[in-house]
Structures are given as C-alpha cells and as structure tokens.
Amino acid sequence: MNELDALIEEKTGLTIEQAMRIDKVNLYKKLGEETFWKLSKTFYTKVFNDEEEPWFKNIFKNRSMEEAIENQAEFFMQRMGGPAYFTKRKGHPALMGRHMNFNMAEKAAERWLFHMKASIAETPEIDEDSASRMMDYFTHTAYFLSIGVSKQQGMKRGE
Numbered sequence: 705m706n707e708l709d710a711l712i713e714e715k716t717g718l719t720i721e722q723a724m725r726i727d728k729v730n731l732y733k734k735l736g737e738e739t740f741w742k743l744s745k746t747f748y749t750k751v752f753n754d755e756e757e758p759w760f761k762n763i764f765k766n767r768s769m770e771e772a773i774e775n776q777a778e779f780f781m782q783r784m785g786g787p788a789y790f791t792k793r794k795g796h797p798a799l800m801g802r803h804m805n806f807n808m809a810e811k812a813a814e815r816w817l818f819h820m821k822a823s824i825a826e827t828p829e830i831d832e833d834s835a836s837r838m839m840d841y842f843t844h845t846a847y848f849l850s851i852g853v854s855k856q857q858g859m860k861r862g863e
C-alpha cells in the first residue's frame with residue numbers, strides 16, 4: 705500500500721478496495737444521465753448558497769455555477785462507466801492538478817462531503833447500494849485530494 709492510501713485509510717477507515725467498489729457496477733447505466741445531472745444541480749445549489757459556512761462557498765466564488773455543474777456531472781458520468789464526456793471537452797481529468805489553487809484543507813473536504821451526502825439523500829433515484837458505493841468513492845477521493853494538494857502546496861512554499 706502506498707503512503708497516501710495508508711493515510712487516507714487511517715483518517716477515513718476506507719481501503720482503496722472499498723472506494724473502488726464504484727467500478728464493480730456500471731452506475732452510469734444503472735442510474736442514467738438525468739440522475740447525474742440532478743445530483744450535481746442539487747449539490748452545487750447547496751454549495752453556492754452555503755450561508756452557514758460562507759468560507760466554503762467562497763472557495764467557488766470566481767466560478768460559474770452552471771459550468772461547475774456541467775464539469776462535475778460530466779466527470780461523474782465518465783468515471784462511473786459512461787462516455788468520456790469530460791475528457792472530450794476538457795482533456796484529462798487530472799483532479800489533483802485541477803484543485804491546486806483552492807483551499808483543500810480537511811475541513812473543506814468534510815464540508816464537500818456533507819453537501820454531497822445530503823444531495824444524494826435528496827435524490828431518490830439513487831438506491832442505497834449505489835449511494836454507499838458513491839459515498840465511499842467520494843470520501844476516499846476528497847481526502848486523497850485534500851492530503852495530496854495540501855502536500856504540494858506546502859512544497860511550493862518550501863515547507
């Protein structure tokens with residue numbers, strides 16, 4: 705196991721195998737495109753209107769909500785067994801690089817997951833088994849990005 709995966713497991717209790725359960729079922733086929741669009745719309749509506757934690761909403765302040773929805777929905781569909789929508793439009797997902805300029809502290813990962821969990825709960829088209837696979841993958845990826853990006857940002861500052 706690599707060092708980053710070990711750290712993620714320590715923090716979240718999730719192994720990489722658990723997180724990759726999204727690949728054992730084609731969730732794109734199972735849930736359909738409408739469900740992914742609905743999920744991303746619900747998620748970003750919550751994020752852009754997060755009055756309880758305005759510092760979190762501020763991470764997204766220079767972005768367009770419409771584009772953010774499109775980016776996320778296309779990435780999720782691609783990652784969960786659908787056509788390469790994201791890559792066709794924007795190139796390799798390279799998630800770590802695309803998050804390099806944002807506040808990716810652990811607190812931000814937790815808030816991201818809080819909104820995603822609530823959004824999944826508000827999307828009845830997502831059955832329990834799919835929801836559990838998706839949340840494990842999202843949790844693992846959120847911590848992967850948080851730890852990985854924070855490390856790179858620290859290296860840039862010469863820490």
Ligand code: HEM
Nearest residue numbers: 763764767771772775776779802806808812813816845846
């Ligand atoms: C610490 C938690 C996270 C924060 C603070 C965060 C923040 C952001 C921000 C500010 C954007 C720019 C919005 C846009 O213009 O599209 C973004 C884009 C994106 N995020 Fe995250 N994110 C987090 C976690 C995640 C996770 C867990 C995933 C995937 C499972 C993800 C996937 C994406 C994708 C695909 C994009 C679009 C990138 C692009 O098109 O350039 N993010 N994120």
